[in-house]
Amino acid sequence: GDQRFADMAAHRQQNLTKPPGSLGRLEELAIWLAQWQGREKPRLERVTIAVFVGNHGVASRGVSAYPQAVTAQMVANFAAGGAAINQIAKAAAAELCVVPIELERPTHDFTEAAAMSPEEYLEAVDAGYRTVPDDCDLLAVGEMGIANTTAAAMLCAALLGGGAARWAGRGTGVDDDGLARKRAAIETALNFHRGILGDPLAVAAALGGRELAAIAGAGLAARQHNVPVLLDGFVATAAVLPLARLDASALDHCRAGHVSAESGHRDLLREMRLLPLLDLDMRLGEASGAGVAILLARAALACHAGMATFTEAGVSGAGD
Amino acid sequence: GDQRFADMAAHRQQNLTKPPGSLGRLEELAIWLAQWQGREKPRLERVTIAVFVGNHGVASRGVSAYPQAVTAQMVANFAAGGAAINQIAKAAAAELCVVPIELERPTHDFTEAAAMSPEEYLEAVDAGYRTVPDDCDLLAVGEMGIANTTAAAMLCAALLGGGAARWAGRGTGVDDDGLARKRAAIETALNFHRGILGDPLAVAAALGGRELAAIAGAGLAARQHNVPVLLDGFVATAAVLPLARLDASALDHCRAGHVSAESGHRDLLREMRLLPLLDLDMRLGEASGAGVAILLARAALACHAGMATFTEAGVSGAGD
Numbered sequence: 001g002d003q004r005f006a007d008m009a010a011h012r013q014q015n016l017t018k019p020p021g022s023l024g025r026l027e028e029l030a031i032w033l034a035q036w037q038g039r040e041k042p043r044l045e046r047v048t049i050a051v052f053v054g055n056h057g058v059a060s061r062g063v064s065a066y067p068q069a070v071t072a073q074m075v076a077n078f079a080a081g082g083a084a085i086n087q088i089a090k091a092a093a094a095e096l097c098v099v100p101i102e103l104e105r106p107t108h109d110f111t112e113a114a115a116m117s118p119e120e121y122l123e124a125v126d127a128g129y130r131t132v133p134d135d136c137d138l139l140a141v142g143e144m145g146i147a148n149t150t151a152a153a154m155l156c157a158a159l160l161g162g163g164a165a166r167w168a169g170r171g172t173g174v175d176d177d178g179l180a181r182k183r184a185a186i187e188t189a190l191n192f193h194r195g196i197l198g199d200p201l202a203v204a205a206a207l208g209g210r211e212l213a214a215i216a217g218a219g220l221a222a223r224q225h226n227v228p229v230l231l232d233g234f235v236a237t238a239a240v241l242p243l244a245r246l247d248a249s250a251l252d253h254c255r256a257g258h259v260s261a262e263s264g265h266r267d268l269l270r271e272m273r274l275l276p277l278l279d280l281d282m283r284l285g286e287a288s289g290a291g292v293a294i295l296l297a298r299a300a301l302a303c304h305a306g307m308a309t310f311t312e313a314g315v316s317g318a319g320d
Numbered sequence: 321g322d323q324r325f326a327d328m329a330a331h332r333q334q335n336l337t338k339p340p341g342s343l344g345r346l347e348e349l350a351i352w353l354a355q356w357q358g359r360e361k362p363r364l365e366r367v368t369i370a371v372f373v374g375n376h377g378v379a380s381r382g383v384s385a386y387p388q389a390v391t392a393q394m395v396a397n398f399a400a401g402g403a404a405i406n407q408i409a410k411a412a413a414a415e416l417c418v419v420p421i422e423l424e425r426p427t428h429d430f431t432e433a434a435a436m437s438p439e440e441y442l443e444a445v446d447a448g449y450r451t452v453p454d455d456c457d458l459l460a461v462g463e464m465g466i467a468n469t470t471a472a473a474m475l476c477a478a479l480l481g482g483g484a485a486r487w488a489g490r491g492t493g494v495d496d497d498g499l500a501r502k503r504a505a506i507e508t509a510l511n512f513h514r515g516i517l518g519d520p521l522a523v524a525a526a527l528g529g530r531e532l533a534a535i536a537g538a539g540l541a542a543r544q545h546n547v548p549v550l551l552d553g554f555v556a557t558a559a560v561l562p563l564a565r566l567d568a569s570a571l572d573h574c575r576a577g578h579v580s581a582e583s584g585h586r587d588l589l590r591e592m593r594l595l596p597l598l599d600l601d602m603r604l605g606e607a608s609g610a611g612v613a614i615l616l617a618r619a620a621l622a623c624h625a626g627m628a629t630f631t632e633a634g635v636s637g638a639g640d
Contacts, residue, residue: 017397018404019385019492023608024581024601065339065638073635077337082628084338091615091622172339173638261344279599280616281344288343295411295615296600302411308402315393318385318493 009034054211057109121205128217142232142287169263233260257290329354374530377429441525448537462552462607472558489583553580577610
């Protein structure tokens with residue numbers, strides 16, 4: 001990011017016909033986009049929504065309300081245009097890029113092995129990295145994958161502590177028994193992998209998932225190309241937690257599109273000092289929350305670029 | 321509103337390819353629009369943003385950071401397309417309807433007289449009532465008027481208690497001295513009008529303002545025509561408070577577009593049992609927050625109408 005463009009955008013905001021600061025987070029969004037795009041007046045011509053998809057060995061532990069077959073069925077639904085994110089992408093005038101990663105080869109069940117080998121992990125990171133167009137003006141990242149809130153809670157428990165109780169929620173709507181199995185799986189894995197919990201990348205490989213690794217890869221590519229990023233919900237945020245543990249400034253180019261209804265998300269955002277743009281009780285994934293947040297970015301830039309200044313409009317300022 | 325259409329829309333939501341309830345408030349928005357439009361699949365073809373504008377005698381008490389001339393200057397800015405709400409209306413594909421009401425004749429200073437006579441009050445209500453097209457699919461209401469957060473805080477203090485300290489905030493950004501004058505004006509008026517505080521309509525006339533009366537009138541017309549309404553911030557919400565005090569169900573067709581940064585708004589929404597859609601630290605008025613919330617309604621209906629059902633998409637349901 002380039003602070004000079006943030007300063008120019010902030011200066012412009014001060015002169016627009018409104019009390020200074022009165023557009024709140026819409027002003028902050030415009031300034032953030034200016035900083036990362038390197039433009040006083042940022043643009044949203046090419047907006048990409050990337051949805052990464054993976055399968056999880058831990059699904060066999062009965063941690064989800066849905067069978068694993070739903071992962072591939074939903075990829076077909078994305079392709080046919082029938083999912084929520086298809087409609088949201090259209091409403092946000094964004095291109096939708098769905099990236100299934102080796103669905104026929106789920107990760108290993110991390111209660112008894114590493115979910116991925118280092119090589120498998122890096123391949124998934126690379127799949128995400130390669131997804132980001134370098135001329136992208138804004139990237140929204142999300143995911144789909146049966147059992148992946150278990151993997152997300154796993155990363156949080158491994159890297160932030162507090163045990164399964166702090167991080168395991170109902171995901172797509174698992175019942176009490178399923179939730180108990182989910183917590184037990186996480187506790188078992190915390191014990192099995194206790195030797196690596198201090199190493200964020202080892203944790204990401206052994207306890208994460210392919211679509212989570214790809215989200216981290218997309219986040220890295222976006223940083224490389226100065227592309228601002230909107231994170232989706234609990235899984236997408238947990239996916240970039242390892243980056244934040246490696247470097248506290250690694251996510252400066254990211255904003256939280258929303259806080260989801262999944263129970264651990266609010267706590268996770270607080271830990272990562274990310275302030276969500278939306279709080280709509282959503283818990284779907286698919287980048288749906290980040291996709292809706294694109295609409296806020298569009299409103300923010302419409303005001304930033306289109307409003308008259310006090311001088312242009314002949315409006316008196318405060319105290320005139 | 322027609323509950324049958326709400327039920328049909330809720331049934332449709334249950335069958336779309338997502339865990340039930342996972343679109344959160346987007347589902348609720350679609351169901352609410354169905355109920356008031358009387359359509360299983362609501363539409364947003366004609367969306368109107370109404371901005372009512374008035375001047376206030378109490379401005380002479382030094383309660384605002386801006387001179388009263390700014391009210392008319394901003395009307396010119398609206399006409400020229402240079403204000404925030406012009407850009408937001410464009411982004412939301414909504415028609416903008418700005419209604420100045422006797423700007424050259426401010427209300428009387430309510431610290432020493434009734435702001436409006438009953439006749440003046442009803443004229444302003446009628447101006448609002450006549451603004452609502454009967455074929456409108458969704459109406460967003462807001463306002464502009466130097467010193468009108470003082471009138472809004474006045475209505476809240478008169479009808480909900482707690483004194484000026486509970487309701488007076490910084491509005492467009494008044495300094496400490498101005499805030500003290502604002503509180504003093506409210507306390508003086510509470511005492512001067514102490515005989516009418518039990519009568520919501522008398523309070524609306526004697527202590528409100530023309531643009532606030534017009535918002536209440538627009539709310540009544542919308543109810544008459546079954547038009548769903550998005551309320552803007554503190555002033556717009558206070559403007560319909562007298563209706564809520566007359567009939568607890570009077571605002572069933574309304575949703576709070578956002579909670580503003582103006583200090584009394586969160587408390588007022590809680591009192592009126594309105595749950596805001598957005599919380600973006602905005603405090604501009606002009607229907608800007610309600611205007612941004614139109615984007616959420618569009619996203620909600622895109623999902624509601626465009627998503628495939630589990631059967632259509634061949635996706636397994638929970639527990640299959």
